[in-house]
Amino acid sequence: MIQLQGIERIFHVGSEDVHALRAVDLKLDAGEYISIMGPSGSGKSTLLNILGLLDHPDRGDYLLDEINTTSLSDDQRAEVRRHKIGFVFQSFHLVPRLSAAENVELPLTLAGIEPEERKPRVEQALASVDLSDRAHHRPDQLSGGERQRVAIARATIMRPALLLADEPTGNLDKHSGSEVINTLETLNREGITLLVVTHDPEIGTRARRRIRMVDGAIEKDESHPD
Amino acid sequence: MKAEDTLQFGLRALTGFRTRTWLMLLAMSIGVGSVVVLSSLGDGARRYVTGEFAELGTHLLIVLPGRSETTGGHPPLMGEVPRDLTLQDAQALLRSSAIKQVAPIVVGSAPVSVEQLEREIMILGATPELYPIRHLELSRGKFLPAGDVEQGAAVAVLGGKVKRELFGNRRALGEWIRIGDRRFRVIGILKDKGQSLGTDISDVAIIPVATAQALFDQPSLFRILVQAKGPDAAVPAEQAIIDIIRKRHDGEDDVTVITQDAVLATFDGIFRALTLTVVGIAAISLGVAGILIMNVMLVAVSQRTPEIGLLKALGAPQKQILHLFLMEAALLSLLGAALGVAVSFFGVWALGRAFPDFPFEIPLWAVGASVGVALATGLLFGVLPARKAARLDPVEALSRR
Numbered sequence: 001m002i003q004l005q006g007i008e009r010i011f012h013v014g015s016e017d018v019h020a021l022r023a024v025d026l027k028l029d030a031g032e033y034i035s036i037m038g039p040s041g042s043g044k045s046t047l048l049n050i051l052g053l054l055d056h057p058d059r060g061d062y063l064l065d066e067i068n069t070t071s072l073s074d075d076q077r078a079e080v081r082r083h084k085i086g087f088v089f090q091s092f093h094l095v096p097r098l099s100a101a102e103n104v105e106l107p108l109t110l111a112g113i114e115p116e117e118r119k120p121r122v123e124q125a126l127a128s129v130d131l132s133d134r135a136h137h138r139p140d141q142l143s144g145g146e147r148q149r150v151a152i153a154r155a156t157i158m159r160p161a162l163l164l165a166d167e168p169t170g171n172l173d174k175h176s177g178s179e180v181i182n183t184l185e186t187l188n189r190e191g192i193t194l195l196v197v198t199h200d201p202e203i204g205t206r207a208r209r210r211i212r213m214v215d216g217a218i219e220k221d222e223s224h225p226d
Numbered sequence: 227m228k229a230e231d232t233l234q235f236g237l238r239a240l241t242g243f244r245t246r247t248w249l250m251l252l253a254m255s256i257g258v259g260s261v262v263v264l265s266s267l268g269d270g271a272r273r274y275v276t277g278e279f280a281e282l283g284t285h286l287l288i289v290l291p292g293r294s295e296t297t298g299g300h301p302p303l304m305g306e307v308p309r310d311l312t313l314q315d316a317q318a319l320l321r322s323s324a325i326k327q328v329a330p331i332v333v334g335s336a337p338v339s340v341e342q343l344e345r346e347i348m349i350l351g352a353t354p355e356l357y358p359i360r361h362l363e364l365s366r367g368k369f370l371p372a373g374d375v376e377q378g379a380a381v382a383v384l385g386g387k388v389k390r391e392l393f394g395n396r397r398a399l400g401e402w403i404r405i406g407d408r409r410f411r412v413i414g415i416l417k418d419k420g421q422s423l424g425t426d427i428s429d430v431a432i433i434p435v436a437t438a439q440a441l442f443d444q445p446s447l448f449r450i451l452v453q454a455k456g457p458d459a460a461v462p463a464e465q466a467i468i469d470i471i472r473k474r475h476d477g478e479d480d481v482t483v484i485t486q487d488a489v490l491a492t493f494d495g496i497f498r499a500l501t502l503t504v505v506g507i508a509a510i511s512l513g514v515a516g517i518l519i520m521n522v523m524l525v526a527v528s529q530r531t532p533e534i535g536l537l538k539a540l541g542a543p544q545k546q547i548l549h550l551f552l553m554e555a556a557l558l559s560l561l562g563a564a565l566g567v568a569v570s571f572f573g574v575w576a577l578g579r580a581f582p583d584f585p586f587e588i589p590l591w592a593v594g595a596s597v598g599v600a601l602a603t604g605l606l607f608g609v610l611p612a613r614k615a616a617r618l619d620p621v622e623a624l625s626r627r
Contacts, residue, residue: 049621054538102238109227109235110540111541
């Protein structure tokens with residue numbers, strides 16, 4: 001499903017060049033559950049951004065479903081993001097003035113889907129994260145765990161093949177963190193490819209495939225079939 | 227994204243940031259409101275002044291003794307002493323086929339007394355023709371009698387105010403009054419018509435022109451009012467006046483003819499220019515409001531950078547983000563303009579109540595133009611922030627707090 005070949009990403013910090021990613025090769029299959037761990041600055045977030053088509057590699061090729069994304073324009077990459085990739089962020093990134101339901105609806109609205117079709121899909125997505133009764137609450141009226149579950153509902157409402165989660169439990173207490181992870185793992189069992197970037201070894205080791213990054217390169221890539 | 231969803235998103239953004247929205251609407255409505263109010267004031271002033279001039283009479287020409295035209299160049303070395311305009315000059319004008327009637331006028335001031343009451347009053351020496359030419363109206367009695375112009379009778383028509391001051395509530399018609407050292411019989415009272423270009427017609431006494439000439443011991447006329455036969459006759463009438471007077475004054479062009487239509491056109495032009503100037507100055511506030519919109523939108527873009535990053539992550543192309551922010555700017559300016567128009571309608575209505583004599587009316591062009599300019603400035607100044615938003619790098623935008 002995903003193939004990275006010789007991906008390099010260099011940031012210019014002052015007069016210095018920082019190699020965030022060095023010659024990364026990676027192959028992901030549909031339905032996999034992958035965790036990426038590593039110290040700060042090891043390039044995990046950069047890798048996630050490149051996988052999510054938010055960032056552009058300086059060198060190398062990224063094939064997503066046989067499309068070479070490195071040659072796509074900005075708007076074409078936005079189109080791919082819209083349909084194939086869902087994001088879950090550490091800080092949720094909910095729009096504060098919109099209700100939970102409206103936040104979940106946002107990708108459908110942006111895609112220009114008819115309102116009659118949007119409504120049942122939003123209801124279903126909220127139900128799947130167990131938040132039907134919170135549909136009309138604004139984000140500041142929700143707990144951290146609830147917010148992240150709204151964000152997950154939003155990330156999956158376009159039925160993407162790939163779900164990218166960047167420290168999804170980073171801002172949550174242990175209890176709501178495990179709730180969120182459970183929700184993500186349920187989605188993975190239903191077939192979505194789940195990639196979680198985390199500091200937390202407890203969460204990282206739940207994945208069947210664990211990748212460890214150091215200094216912009218993949219140091220370890222091990223699979224633990226259950 | 228559907229247009230109605232873009233609109234909805236913009237409205238949610240406006241209601242989500244209430245203080246900023248209200249302040250922006252206030253600024254925009256002040257701009258639009260001042261343009262509309264000032265244009266209706268300017269337009270009202272124009273119509274007031276031209277209306278006052280039209281009140282003087284229709285197709286009117288005014289003949290003044292002396293040449294007061296400014297032609298530039300040096301003043302003549304030899305002082306030109308203008309010849310007096312006489313009653314015979316006025317009569318001679320009637321020979322022109324373009325001229326319907328003439329009203330020679332003598333003006334002076336004299337003490338008017340009834341029994342012990344005495345007042346200094348403006349005396350108008352006139353002929354019966356003044357009545358139709360100046361659109362005068364009587365409340366009682368009759369106007370000056372027709373007859374030989376050069377034979378003045380000892381009769382007077384009083385303005386309403388003069389009558390009240392001299393007679394109070396008593397009957398004035400048929401009574402005798404003293405003007406200077408002569409006695410006059412009151413034969414008519416004028417209806418109050420209010421001010422007309424500085425001359426309060428209610429504060430004069432009108433007597434036959436020949437009587438006035440004798441009273442003031444002055445054979446020359448103050449001016450001659452001439453009524454042309456129609457709107458097309460004004461120009462030939464002016465030429466006829468100049469020709470006739472020149473012939474009578476040994477070839478000297480020593481009168482000035484003012485045509486009312488020309489004066490009207492001049493005032494109309496002056497007030498139109500004045501209105502545009504004032505409106506132009508008011509439009510500066512519209513420009514300022516536009517810059518405020520840019521400022522507000524720039525703040526919005528930097529405040530909502532993470533949101534923009536999110537929209538990009540959700541697959542919104544640059545154009546969509548541009549549209550979202552332009553919609554917000556357009557909504558701000560349009561709603562502000564609508565508010566401004568509403569406020570100005572109310573303000574003009576209130577002004578109209580406060581000054582009922584003044585013809586206040588909101589010119590439609592001002593409403594259209596100010597709303598159009600508001601929208602245009604909103605969009606124009608909204609483009610820069612919207613482009614800034616659309617071009618944000620998603621990774622950086624998402625990581626910004």
